[in-house]
Amino acid sequence: MFVGSINQDLRALVSEVTRSWETDEIYIGCSGNFTIERILKDRGLDLYGNDVSIYTCTIGNYLAGLKDEMTVQAEAYKWLEPYMEQGPNRIATLLLSTSMLDGFHRNEPFFQRRRKAYKQQWERLHAETVEKVKKGIDNLKMAGFWSGDCVEWAQMAPNDAGFISFPPTYTSGYERLYSALMEVFAWEEPEYTIFDRDRLAVMVESVKEKRFWMMARDEPIPGLEGYEVGKIQTSLRSKPLTVYANKAPKRITMPRQNTELLKVPRFTEKDVIREDSRLSVTKISQAQMNTLRSLYLNPGIAPASAGLNLGVLIDGKLIGAIGLSKSNYGTNEAYLMSDFVIRPVRYKRLSKLILATVISKEVKLLIEQAFNQRMRHVSTTAFTDKPVSMKYRGIFHLESRKNDPPRLNYGSETGRWTLEGAMNWWKQKHMKEIG
């Protein structure tokens, strides 16, 4: 799969910014998946594309009517040869190969199984992809395409034309992405210089000489100060993109979380825990979790989506919430992303009851169902410079202390007790009314 960087908001800006450009020619630096070209294809413009990757050059040469040669060089993939005819056939082969060859040198069963499946299903996959490619590039013609360095392209492009480029942010990103394709296919790779800050500075100087231009990047571009026309952020944890142009209306977009009210009564300061009080959990949506977080957690904590969100209830009334995901560090491990108690409450240390709920058998089962694997352990992080966290102490084990930022990693085995057992444990050890 080609991973593009031009999100929906940026597409809207490309469309809007270029409308006011008084030129019939637009040069695009780093055509990538031809998103810019496809946005502009029905405007009657002469579009000139450029890139260095095997995938983009294949599309660009075809759309510009340029001949290019490509063969399968890896013995194990010679079976792809009938699918290498220039045009949609070859484009579809490369597009499918970006997914099929992911983990090219890895021989774990998952990768072997996937490669085998691609080969088995190839006829259908290829036929369908050819149709998708045809649809994707329908009515798109390039007046020209140049396989080569985008900085040189910016220097070559005429100054009275328009120029758009969203250059790569990460050094050598392209090389990592396409290394497997380069091993399997033989083609005439264009020469280019690795794109870095110095090359960007050279590019910027050339771009600024154009009559109309637009650039965007997820970090400020030195030399373009004062040309900012847009800031785009699509999610709370993504870096905002800064859009630069010499002539454009000014636009910003900000992320907005979905929220949804949770229509469950709250276990308030007036509610009493009785001898027969029952602890339970209920699945809640991410949007409901967002609302609860906004209500009860420090609003300065940046939220993230959890794979499983649960409301914790006593006698059917909400007392707190839990957000869990798969851990990035262990196979059979869940990660507790958030756990909190509602306010106000009658009892102290209800946070321990929420944690006791997290390690109950019932919640373990829900986690295992949600992530389809055994979950023996749950871990979490307390961001504090204190030596221990009073919240986790006595129920989770302190596993490590880290710095930058100062934090404590806690963990526990899952399924330690039933929800009933959790309630009894909390009642015996911690239940105490406030004040």
Place this chain on the structure above:
Amino acid sequence: METEAHEGNRLNEINNALPGGFKIAIVNVKELEFLEKNARFMRNETFQNLVNNIKRDGALSQLPFCYLQENGKYKVLSGNHRSKAAIAAGLEEIPVMYTDEPLTKDEQISIQLSHNSISGEDDPFILLELYNEIEDLDMKYYAGLDDKQLEQLESVTVEGLTEAQLDYLMLTFLFLPDEAEEMVRVFDKARDFISSDTVAVRMKEYDRLLDAQAKTQVAYNIHNGATSLMLIMDIFERHQEDLKEGWLGENGEPLHKGWAPLSSIFGTDNVPVESAAVIQSAVQKMMNECDIDVKNKWQFIEYLAADYLGT
């Protein structure tokens, strides 16, 4: 010191002039007490906007309304998020409007709710006009609005340039605590009804499945759940002869009157094609001579075996 005294006097003058018993004070944020129960919530991103605006201004531009309690704390009845944002922005003191007149609980809650519920509305057209008059990008952020929310972005539809996806079959396992199915049957069922998507097994087997999956993941160093299930099936395939335990007693006697899979005898479902051709013609001949019928072709093997054993 003189300046501070002068400012204090000015504040006293203002407070004396304010009607309704309301006063203004500059208070240390440690003297603030926040509402424990507040129906109003603010999304993280909105809160961050507010913090950024306060940082930019270096001060609050709207005053929270507080109730000065007997304990000397200013209980924030209105402007809780604003005050918390001021703290997050690093302010140590903020200006507040307050009353020190005794307030009943009803009065406190009413003030709290009224400041949120009694508020104006925006005409979207005028709002848009005003927003569009802002030239500076940072000031647009300050306004707390954006072009997407105001539906000012062009609608762009670009046909996806993507590939077709692999075909996958999805099986959903529903586990009922009291259901007494066996694991092998589940897998057999899954195979027999590969297009149906629901198979039920009892909870214990679910536990065993997850354990087997976890062990397989560790042994093969894989993370993908479906792949580990495939490996479990492969291991099962290699040990089909162990299924004999299900139908054959220790002394070679049949354990039930049902059926047994041939693979539990031969360890495989397959025979070489050349051998298969010989077997096929022998079976056909036996059927032609009415020694076996079309529904009981398997009896061919039994006849041969009995003959071989001399029974």
